[in-house]
Amino acid sequence: MFFLGCFATATAAAAAAEVAAPVPGYVLDNTEVREIHAASLKRDYQLYVALPDSYRASERRYPVVFVVDAGYAFPVARGIASRLHRHAGMEEAIVVGLSYAKGDEGVYSRRRDYTPSVPRNGGYRSDMPGRPAAFGEADAYGRFIATEVFPHVAAHYRADMRRKIFVGHSYGSLLGLQVLLTRPNTFEHYILGSPSLWFDRGVMFDREKAYAAAHGDMPASVFFGIGSRETLAPGKQRSRAEEDADMVADLRDFHGALAAHRYRGLATTLKVFADEDHASVFPLVLTHGLRAYLKQK
Template identity: 75%
Template sequence: MRLKPVSLLLALCCLFNQAQAASAPVPYALPDTEVRDIRAQALQRDYQLFVALPDSYREGARRYPVVFVVDADYSFAVVRNLAQRLARHAGMEEVIVVGLSYAKGDGGVYSRRRDYTPTTPRKHDYRSDMPGRQPAFGEAPAYAKFISGEVFPLIASQYRANMGRKIFVGHSYGSLLGLQIMLTEPRTFEHYILGSPSLWYDAGVMFDREQAYASSHKDLPASVFFGIGGLERLPAGKKRSRSEEDADMVADLKEFNQKLTSHKFAGLSTRVRVFDDEDHASVFPLVLTHGLRAYLKSK
């Protein structure tokens, strides 16, 4: 049977579309990774957990330290790949990596400002990256409870995780969240890797939090690795202040660590590393690598 011109054209279009579909590129997927949806009941928001399993996970029954990293939309692949490379080529312990995503439906800036900051800043001119919604702040205490109360039980029930060896990884605002946890419930994690903490936030509110903690505690059971880029300093000629525009983040971090160690808290161990020639955007992989080495064992 001969096809009519219109029928022939439709048949050719169908074949063309099939050929295109067959040759269309597919998304790249990281091996041995999983994505789990999770509802934050108290927050009434939905998140995702990105989970990466170590090479030897399928081979036995051992349990692994767990690295929990915030800002996962950016950081998860970095942490997963560096942790895997250190285990394969530098003899470091293998780990499970858990990335905590931004809230579903929220912009990344909106989500992290709200979930990672300890307070609503007393003065600010921030604009929202979500049209029709005012910027939100100060929900780090509630978000920390979500991590310990809902994320931890899920990971403990679904994976061979050594929940007695949990590592927190944060950078910038993410490090504010880490400090919020460390200065309220320090035993939430066994090791903290905190890069370039935004200690200028809300006129230096974390300095106040540290002083308040010291006034009522003699111990601070926490292992902490602080890292920052050497270029995160205030330009010459500018006067340092507790504001984002005039912050010297290197000086802030050194001052904060000095205050922490001056109290001689029982159980506290800190290290500070300044990475020359790195800035706020470039320093994270170095902070992560050295922070993992400060806690994980090598063969």
């Protein structure tokens, strides 16, 4: 009985140890995480970096894809970029994901960092207790990317900083438009999916008009994509409010305004993806947007 008791105790201890042992997480191949302090914003972020398959064995420089909303979008962008190279002959690229601010909830961080203004209609609640809702820092965040993220990437990787691609979706596309309408040559190519052009009563339409009044050129290429289901529900009257927005019509109007102003150096494409909605369309926008810029063998 003594030996049976010892055996039972040992078995139970082993089972408990097995249960308590941490299960390792899945790690994406050829990826790195770098900490970066945004001195201008007084916040800390992370950069998620995916290197091409050939990076370690080559000496060449690669175009760089910068993607916001990195928690979701980085692994998607990494996978699509890799697959386009392996199976469709597209050139390889470094993918850099820009995280939300450390210590912030995702909604709080993206509302603050990606939106171009403080909404005049108000009505937003903060998702972080004890902190007021924050908006309107897209211009400052765009400067952080250009003046702090770019030098960091250039110093640590063989990046071709003459071929930089911005990728954003929804609020992330508002950030891209803010950069495009203030310092368009920050990136050579913009991939903008389902931009929230209803935000702040259509403030980006006003900013495009202001840009056109002061500039005749816009040196960049832009791929716009959106799902065909991102339209106004039947029976509703269209307005520039989130609940009554027709995002497809808004994007067609914005794209038309860019075309009407005939900016020198600007090349744009707009594609509406059939049977896709706001939640499902991003991988298609990214795939077609990369094809529109990266070279094919």
